[in-house]
Amino acid sequence: xxxxxxxxxxxxxxxxxxxxxxxxxxxxxxxxxxxxxxxxxxxxxxxxxxxxxxxxxxxxxxxxxxxxxxxxxxxxxxxxxxxxxxxxxxxxxxxxxxxxxxxxxxxxxxxxxxxxxxxxxxxxxxxxxxx
Amino acid sequence: xxxxxxxxxxxxxxxxxxxxxxxxxxxxxxxxxxxxxxxxxxxxxxxxxxxxxxxxxxxxxxxxxxxxxxxxxxxxxxxxxxxxxxxxxxxxxxxxxxxxxxxxxxxxxxxxxxxxxxxxxxxxxxxxxxxxxxxxxxxxxxxxxxxxxxxxxxxxxxxxxxxxxxxxxxxxxxxxxxxxxxxxxxxxxxxxxxxxxxxxxxxxxxxxxxxxxxxxxxxxxxxxxxxxxxxxxxxxxxxxxxxxxxxxxxxxxxxxxxxxxxxxxxxxxxxxxxxxxxxxxxxxxxxxxxxxxxxxxxxxxxxxxxxxxxxxxxxxxxxxxxxxxxxxxxxxxxxxxxxxxxxxxxxxxxxxxxxxxxxxxxxxxxxxxxxxxxxxxxxxxxxxxxxxxxx
Numbered sequence: 399x400x401x402x403x404x405x406x407x408x409x410x411x412x413x414x415x416x417x418x419x420x421x422x423x424x425x426x427x428x429x430x431x432x433x434x435x436x437x438x439x440x441x442x443x444x445x446x447x448x449x450x451x452x453x454x455x456x457x458x459x460x461x462x463x464x465x466x467x468x469x470x471x472x473x474x475x476x477x478x479x480x481x482x483x484x485x486x487x488x489x490x491x492x493x494x495x496x497x498x499x500x501x502x503x504x505x506x507x508x509x510x511x512x513x514x515x516x517x518x519x520x521x522x523x524x525x526x527x528x529x
Numbered sequence: 530x531x532x533x534x535x536x537x538x539x540x541x542x543x544x545x546x547x548x549x550x551x552x553x554x555x556x557x558x559x560x561x562x563x564x565x566x567x568x569x570x571x572x573x574x575x576x577x578x579x580x581x582x583x584x585x586x587x588x589x590x591x592x593x594x595x596x597x598x599x600x601x602x603x604x605x606x607x608x609x610x611x612x613x614x615x616x617x618x619x620x621x622x623x624x625x626x627x628x629x630x631x632x633x634x635x636x637x638x639x640x641x642x643x644x645x646x647x648x649x650x651x652x653x654x655x656x657x658x659x660x661x662x663x664x665x666x667x668x669x670x671x672x673x674x675x676x677x678x679x680x681x682x683x684x685x686x687x688x689x690x691x692x693x694x695x696x697x698x699x700x701x702x703x704x705x706x707x708x709x710x711x712x713x714x715x716x717x718x719x720x721x722x723x724x725x726x727x728x729x730x731x732x733x734x735x736x737x738x739x740x741x742x743x744x745x746x747x748x749x750x751x752x753x754x755x756x757x758x759x760x761x762x763x764x765x766x767x768x769x770x771x772x773x774x775x776x777x778x779x780x781x782x783x784x785x786x787x788x789x790x791x792x793x794x795x796x797x798x799x800x801x802x803x804x805x806x807x808x809x810x811x812x813x814x815x816x817x818x819x820x821x822x823x824x825x826x827x828x829x830x831x832x833x834x835x836x837x838x839x840x841x842x843x844x845x846x847x848x849x850x851x852x853x854x855x856x857x858x859x860x861x862x863x864x865x866x867x868x869x870x871x872x873x874x875x876x877x878x879x880x881x882x883x884x885x886x887x888x889x890x891x892x893x894x895x896x897x898x899x900x901x902x903x904x905x906x907x908x909x910x911x912x913x914x915x916x917x918x919x920x
Contacts, residue, residue, distance in 0.1 A: 415831075446829075446831065448830070448831065448832035448834075448835070449804075449832050449834045449835060450832075476821075476824050476826045476828070477826075477828045479824070480819055480821050480824065480826070480828055481828075481830070481835070483808065483810075484807045484808050484809055484810075484819070484835065485806075485807060485808070485835070486806070486807070486808045
């Protein structure tokens with residue numbers, strides 16, 4: 399089952415400090431205000447992320463979830479991964495290796511873990527489910 | 530016998546050395562003292578005086594200031610050749626010592642921590658009549674050499690090959706002592722963990738306040754903080770409430786771990802502030818940098834809410850106490866301001882509250898209600914609500 403709503407992939411800037419974070423938030427605000435927004439933030443370019451940047455990520459996720467949407471992170475650079483880890487925020491987001499994986503995850507109805515379980519089952523089970 | 534020591538803190542090859550934020554790992558504190566301190570202590574136990582030891586480095590200015598303080602605290606002479614090759618400097622110092630009459634010169638590349646029997650090494654060097662005696666263990670060269678002062682060409686060859694190969698073959702001196710090459714943050718953490726396990730001769734500087742938990746002089750651990758052995762809290766360090774220090778972590782002197790932060794299998798370097806509510810695991814942290822052991826990366830953090838230099842102890846304490854006293858006086862003499870009442874948010878009429886709620890009677894008169902023919906007594910300010918069906 400696929401959704402027809404668009405998935406917006408946004409690449410975060412190299413340096414996400416207070417000023418850049420505010421600018422970034424201004425850019426994504428229209429997407430956040432749409433109905434059931436589906437957002438993917440690509441953090442592959444991020445070399446410097448501070449607590450303001452983390453606040454912006456959390457704010458965006460809150461806004462997206464409030465409108466019955468979701469925000470997923472993709473391609474975390476090592477720098478951003480460490481900051482998200484030490485600020486205990488990494489566990490709040492769904493994180494994917496690439497933006498494509500993250501965008502694709504929106505299009506499937508079943509959550510990842512359910513899909514994984516289905517694909518791991520023997521063929522007879524799959525047929526049963528398909529039936 | 531006149532024996533001199535040249536300690537090289539830096540990379541003989543170029544001006545960039547392996548370390549944390551360009552400070553060599555040997556100059557960083559491990560359980561209360563710099564690693565170099567333990568090397569120098571071992572040399573002193575072998576009979577060397579401070580005047581016999583020269584420390585040469587080629588650190589950049591930012592790291593040089595810190596290194597200078599560390600070395601000078603050990604009472605050693607320190608010369609920095611910022612941005613220059615350490616090879617030429619070492620050659621010059623070698624020639625100087627040889628000219629002054631030294632017979633054997635020990636060259637120690639202090640990039641590694643090795644517990645070597647220096648007396649045994651010199652004895653071996655003399656007995657084996659090597660020009661240059663290399664110290665090695667099962668994994669190769671350790672970075673310590675005994676060189677006869679008359680063999681200036683052999684010394685020059687060794688220096689020019691970045692202490693990696695000798696001009697002539699010689700019998701190596703095999704050490705069975707503890708060796709840690711300190712090539713990265715993981716090695717540095719291993720040194721600390723090994724010290725907790727007493728696998729090397731480094732011991733925490735402080736008092737063992739609980740089995741496996743050491744605290745230096747003036748360390749402040751708030752009552753609600755949790756320290757799980759083995760752990761080390763350095764002198765004048767502070768661990769605030771709800772913080773957790775666990776799994777062989779060390780919080781070095783004058784460091785500050787703020788409320789609710791978890792430090793797990795990590796080293797917090799001297800005079801570093803770790804912000805509140807963080808999760809610092811498998812890392813070496815300080816100087817506004819984090820070296821993550823698992824990810825094998827070192828990053829700079831400029832956010833003062835996460836990492837910052839710790840407040841200066843004495844001045845900071847006085848200012849903090851003054852601020853606290855002023856706050857106390859202000860609240861003592863002025864009536865406390867109550868916050869302005871917050872306007873109720875606009876609610877739909879179905880759930881909007883009554884603007885003037887009826888006063889609830891607080892007297893304890895009992896009302897008698899019959900249930901299944903048996904009277905039950907409820908106070909009149911208790912409301913009974915029916916949830917679903919028969920509940």
